[in-house]
Amino acid sequence: MVPTERMKSLRRSTPGCRSLVYVDLKARLVLCSDSDLPVPPQEALDALCLRGARLLTGSLRAAADAALAEPVAEAVAVQGGRIEVYLCTPAAPDEALCGVLEASADPHVALDILRRGIDTILPEDAARSPADLQKGS
Amino acid sequence: MSDLDRLNNKLAKLKGSDEGHVVAGVTEGIVSVLLTEIEETILPREMVLTNERGERFVLIVTGRRLLALDGPGVEGPGQADGDDAAARIVADFIGPFRAFLDHAREIGMDAGRPHIRIDPTMIGCSVETLAAALAGPDNGPSADPVDAALDLALAGLRLAGGEIVGRSGAADLVARLDPFAAAGAAGLAQVAGGEADAPSCLFLSGAGQQGMLLARVAFRGEAALILAPAEASGDLIALCRGERPETAAS
Numbered sequence: 521m522v523p524t525e526r527m528k529s530l531r532r533s534t535p536g537c538r539s540l541v542y543v544d545l546k547a548r549l550v551l552c553s554d555s556d557l558p559v560p561p562q563e564a565l566d567a568l569c570l571r572g573a574r575l576l577t578g579s580l581r582a583a584a585d586a587a588l589a590e591p592v593a594e595a596v597a598v599q600g601g602r603i604e605v606y607l608c609t610p611a612a613p614d615e616a617l618c619g620v621l622e623a624s625a626d627p628h629v630a631l632d633i634l635r636r637g638i639d640t641i642l643p644e645d646a647a648r649s650p651a652d653l654q655k656g657s
Numbered sequence: 658m659s660d661l662d663r664l665n666n667k668l669a670k671l672k673g674s675d676e677g678h679v680v681a682g683v684t685e686g687i688v689s690v691l692l693t694e695i696e697e698t699i700l701p702r703e704m705v706l707t708n709e710r711g712e713r714f715v716l717i718v719t720g721r722r723l724l725a726l727d728g729p730g731v732e733g734p735g736q737a738d739g740d741d742a743a744a745r746i747v748a749d750f751i752g753p754f755r756a757f758l759d760h761a762r763e764i765g766m767d768a769g770r771p772h773i774r775i776d777p778t779m780i781g782c783s784v785e786t787l788a789a790a791l792a793g794p795d796n797g798p799s800a801d802p803v804d805a806a807l808d809l810a811l812a813g814l815r816l817a818g819g820e821i822v823g824r825s826g827a828a829d830l831v832a833r834l835d836p837f838a839a840a841g842a843a844g845l846a847q848v849a850g851g852e853a854d855a856p857s858c859l860f861l862s863g864a865g866q867q868g869m870l871l872a873r874v875a876f877r878g879e880a881a882l883i884l885a886p887a888e889a890s891g892d893l894i895a896l897c898r899g900e901r902p903e904t905a906a907s
Contacts, residue, residue, distance in 0.1 A: 574848050575861065583841030587833045587871050587884065590863035596890070597849060598897040599857035601696040601784060610864070623696055624689040627894060 523641055527554040530637040536625025540634075542641050543569040545577045546614045552641075571597075572606045572618040596627050603627050611639055684758040688791065691716070695723050696784045703771040708761035714754055717771055724781035726750060728757060746782040747790040785855060788898070802856040802896040803881045806874035809892055810883035814838055817879050819846075830884045837871070842882055845873045858897040862887060 523542070531540040531554045539555035550569045553560070574580060575595045584592045595606040601623035609615040617638050621630055694704070701719040714728030726746055730753030758764070807813040812826030814834050821838055824831050849859040860872035865887075872893055874881045885893070 571848050574844060575859075578844075580841045580844035580848075583837045583844075584861050584871055587837040587841070588861065588863055588869060589833070590865070590868060592861045592871075593864035595859065595861045596894070597857070597859040598894050599849065600855045601693070601898075603894075623693045623898075628891065 523552045524554065526637075526641050527552050530554075530634065530641065531556075531619075533637070534619070534630050534633045536622045537619050537630060538622055539565065539568070539620040541565050541568055541572075541618050543572055543616055543618060544614060545573045545616055548573045551615070568604065568618045568620065571604070572616050575606055576608055576616055594631065596631070598627070605631055605634065607631070607634055607638055609638055609642075612642070615642075617641070684755065687758055687764070688755070692784050692788060694718070695787075696721055701771050701775045703769055705767045706757075707765045707767070708757065709763040712757065714757055717773070717775065719775055719781075722781040722783055723750070723787065724775065724779045726754060729753060730756070742780055743782040743786055747787060750782075750787055751790055802858075802874055802876045803879045805896050806858075806872065806881040806883055806885075806893060809889045810881070810885045811869065813881050813883035815879065815881055816842065819843065826884075834882055834884060838882055842873065842880075845882075846875070846880070849873060849875065856897045858893050860890060860893060862890070 527540055527542060531537045534540070539553065539557065539560060541553040542551045543549060544551055548570055550562075550565050553565050555565070572595075576592060581592055591608075593608050593610075597604040597606075603621040603623065603625060605619045605621065605627055607617045609617065617634055619630065619634065621627060691704070695716075695718050698718045699720060701717070704716040704718060706714045706716075712729050714726065714731075716723060717725040723746055726749045731749045732745075803815065807815060807825055810826055812828075812830030812834060813824075814821050814831070815823035815825075816838070819842075821835075845859060849857050856874065856876040858872060858874045860870045862868065862870040868887055869884050870887055870890055870893075872881075872883050872885060872889075874883070874893060874896060
């Protein structure tokens with residue numbers, strides 16, 4: 521199964537998940553994605569990736585690590601009926617999974633499923649270069 | 658899949674049927690789906706719900722607002738505007754419309770372009786107002802989500818216009834929040850965005866589910882920056898959904 525198929529499977533098994541993107545935080549690049557929108561606008565997925573990168577890298581991340589006294593692993597944003605979740609990939613510090621949930625979704629249920637699935641998107645023995653991922657290898 | 662297919666599928670799943678006709682008994686689920694649909698609807702749209710007796714309720718939705726609601730027990734549109742219009746829509750939604758959902762054995766759902774011209778000056782009623790009214794006066798949102806967030810915190814800073822205007826909680830944790838307010842709070846606000854009339858919440862946490870979370874709750878120009886137990890995440894999310902936190906309700 522290629523990464524895009526694994527993303528589709530993970531999104532569909534996550535209740536209320538509308539869009540899911542797997543991103544390279546350093547490159548601020550969407551590596552693969554899946555969405556139930558008929559034609560997901562790439563700009564929206566790129567913006568989700570950018571918000572994930574701002575939260576999980578750089579000075580904000582360093583300050584949050586210090587405040588929590590442990591490394592940040594997850595983030596949840598709720599506003600105006602929109603829920604976004606962000607999860608660092610445990611096996612790859614520069615990668616993360618970002619998702620958009622519908623307003624009625626339970627983010628805790630979604631996070632639990634995504635936590636268990638995040639490492640299956642790109643197994644450790646697979647290539648991790650952005651080019652390889654975008655080819656779906 | 659079209660929006661109509663998606664909505665009908667949702668309703669079918671809620672009622673446990675595959676045929677678009679559904680069995681009543683889960684009014685809350687249908688109301689939740691409808692509120693989500695209203696929140697996501699930009700262009701004018703007419704939603705028609707029909708029960709097993711052929712009685713119909715028609716909802717006109719546009720711009721993420723419910724503009725009109727018509728059906729059995731609902732008075733005519735009249736001339737009310739602004740707050741009056743919102744109050745009447747709320748009354749009809751929690752009155753005749755909710756009773757219609759409660760008593761229906763089957764509900765069919767259809768949606769399409771409205772058959773009437775939409776007056777662009779109509780204000781209607783927002784999802785936030787509907788959700789607050791559905792929660793009821795005893796279960797409504799806290800008067801100030803920022804205050805409520807600080808109540809949930811082990812330690813917290815109150816920010817107004819980006820400046821710290823109050824500190825509360827354990828001194829050692831406040832000492833961790835102060836440098837974050839200087840170095841990271843602005844970035845957090847940038848990611849969270851902001852709609853002045855809707856509370857927003859953004860929280861960060863570590864890998865362990867037993868630790869603390871760092872959260873920013875903002876509403877109407879003020880914000881709480883807090884360190885709270887991980888278990889508080891559900892209450893923080895409830896604050897921003899216009900629900901009353903479980904700990905506050907108990």
